[in-house]
Amino acid sequence: MFIRYKNDGKGRSVPVAKIYTQKEHPITNSQIDKDALWAIRKIQQAGGEAYIVGGAIRDMMLSRKPKDFDIATSLSPRQVQRLFWNARIIGRRFRIVHLFFSGKIIEVTTFRSDEENFEDGRNNLYGTIEQDARRRDFSINSLYYNPSNGQILDFNDAMADFRKKVIRSLIPLSYTFSEDPVRMIRALKYQATTGFSLKHDVKKAIKKNAEHIQSCSTSRLTEEISKILASGSSYQILMNLRKYGLLQFILPCWSMYAGIDAVRESLEGLDSRINEAKKDGEPVAKEEQLYAFIKPLLVIDPEMAPEELFHEAFRQAKVLISPMTPPNYELEKAVDMVLRDLGIKRNRGRRSAEARALRKKPNTLGRKSAANEELSSVPQKKRKKKKKGSKRERVALPEQAKTLAEEHDL
Numbered sequence: 001m002f003i004r005y006k007n008d009g010k011g012r013s014v015p016v017a018k019i020y021t022q023k024e025h026p027i028t029n030s031q032i033d034k035d036a037l038w039a040i041r042k043i044q045q046a047g048g049e050a051y052i053v054g055g056a057i058r059d060m061m062l063s064r065k066p067k068d069f070d071i072a073t074s075l076s077p078r079q080v081q082r083l084f085w086n087a088r089i090i091g092r093r094f095r096i097v098h099l100f101f102s103g104k105i106i107e108v109t110t111f112r113s114d115e116e117n118f119e120d121g122r123n124n125l126y127g128t129i130e131q132d133a134r135r136r137d138f139s140i141n142s143l144y145y146n147p148s149n150g151q152i153l154d155f156n157d158a159m160a161d162f163r164k165k166v167i168r169s170l171i172p173l174s175y176t177f178s179e180d181p182v183r184m185i186r187a188l189k190y191q192a193t194t195g196f197s198l199k200h201d202v203k204k205a206i207k208k209n210a211e212h213i214q215s216c217s218t219s220r221l222t223e224e225i226s227k228i229l230a231s232g233s234s235y236q237i238l239m240n241l242r243k244y245g246l247l248q249f250i251l252p253c254w255s256m257y258a259g260i261d262a263v264r265e266s267l268e269g270l271d272s273r274i275n276e277a278k279k280d281g282e283p284v285a286k287e288e289q290l291y292a293f294i295k296p297l298l299v300i301d302p303e304m305a306p307e308e309l310f311h312e313a314f315r316q317a318k319v320l321i322s323p324m325t326p327p328n329y330e331l332e333k334a335v336d337m338v339l340r341d342l343g344i345k346r347n348r349g350r351r352s353a354e355a356r357a358l359r360k361k362p363n364t365l366g367r368k369s370a371a372n373e374e375l376s377s378v379p380q381k382k383r384k385k386k387k388k389g390s391k392r393e394r395v396a397l398p399e400q401a402k403t404l405a406e407e408h409d410l
């Protein structure tokens with residue numbers, strides 16, 4: 001391990017980061033997605049700094065397979081976009097770049113400043129790597145890995161927290177959870193998924209700020225719940241949220257029943273299926289996750305006709321999980337699975353949300369579709385004239401892309 005110093009402007013050298021060499025940590029390039037390595041190499045060849053950051057490093061430090069790879073860079077979103085034909089800039093204020101590959105998106109984020117002036121809007125949005133490291137939520141999410149030399153940069157003594165198995169907030173607790181209440185959910189999620197403990201002051205701050213979660217957008221909460229159901233520790237995380245007084249605000253209806261045995265059994269069953277599936281590399285479908293979430297709580301009257309029964313069960317499911325809004329076709333499939341357990345099979349009408357979604361869905365995220373998206377930005381003049389009154393067609397972003405964009409636009 002060696003230390004990175006920087007000049008403090010008064011002629012003195014001050015330490016800013018610990019640098020761990022390849023031999024001093026467990027991460028190797030063979031664990032990293034090939035496209036992410038390719039993207040990093042391309043940015044570095046263009047003269048930029050680029051690192052794998054965040055959850056992927058956290059997972060690999062714990063010898064787990066990351067579910068996705070995020071990149072942090074010194075290049076601006078425009079500079080990144082110019083390097084990649086499959087890039088798309090998203091986000092309202094803090095703009096990030098999505099690189100589209102077949103079946104996945106790699107997110108490239110420019111180092112973010114910690115000097116943002118919220119009143120002035122765009123002031124100092126982008127910053128240095130040190131500032132970026134200070135803005136991250138928890139120390140275990142703040143390591144930077146450079147695949148070209150195998151070094152890990154640690155600006156926050158995060159390695160020590162991995163050794164001590166603790167979750168420590170980097171942003172002062174006096175405002176981190178009121179600034180972004182989703183961080184409370186994230187803290188409780190990591191407590192369950194890593195097995196690390198939350199520092200006492202973090203626990204106290206969550207209890208104190210629980211009510212702030214009500215100010216979060218439905219789309220961000222939906223995204224978090226969806227990640228929780230897919231985590232393999234859903235039961236423990238949801239119980240953590242309950243214990244800290246957050247669940248009643250996040251899922252007001254579902255939380256009323258969270259304590260019953262059937263809920264525990266169903267979610268523990270889901271968690272073990274997901275953990276088994278992770279070993280085989282086979283993902284558990286979203287509808288199956290929702291099925292486990294709603295199944296114990298639907299009240300079914302088998303006297304009803306199948307189609308009527310479906311509508312009633314679907315309505316109940318919507319209320320149960322509100323204000324969470326997963327795609328209707330996933331919820332429909334989940335309800336169908338519950339009915340199938342009871343031996344009830346309905347005729348899928350042509351007007352089901354699934355059918356509608358299939359018609360509306362953009363192409364898969366393959367190279368072809370990224371190319372299509374590039375083509376879709378051809379100036380308006382060259383397009384065929386639309387019928388009078390018809391709205392200009394827009395290429396729909398996948399659900400994940402939309403919510404991630406919002407997530408980074410605090």
Ligand code: ATP
Pocket residue numbers: 053054055056070135136137138141142180182183227
């Ligand atoms: P997971 O996807 O399992 O929730 P993750 O850590 O990869 O874990 P992302 O939402 O992909 O989570 O975020 C990537 C990184 O961005 C995080 O590891 C963290 O460093 C930073 N980050 C994400 N959300 C926030 C936030 N609300 N506040 C501060 N930093 C954040």
Ligand code: MG
Pocket residue numbers: 054055056068069070
């Ligand atoms: Mg991530």
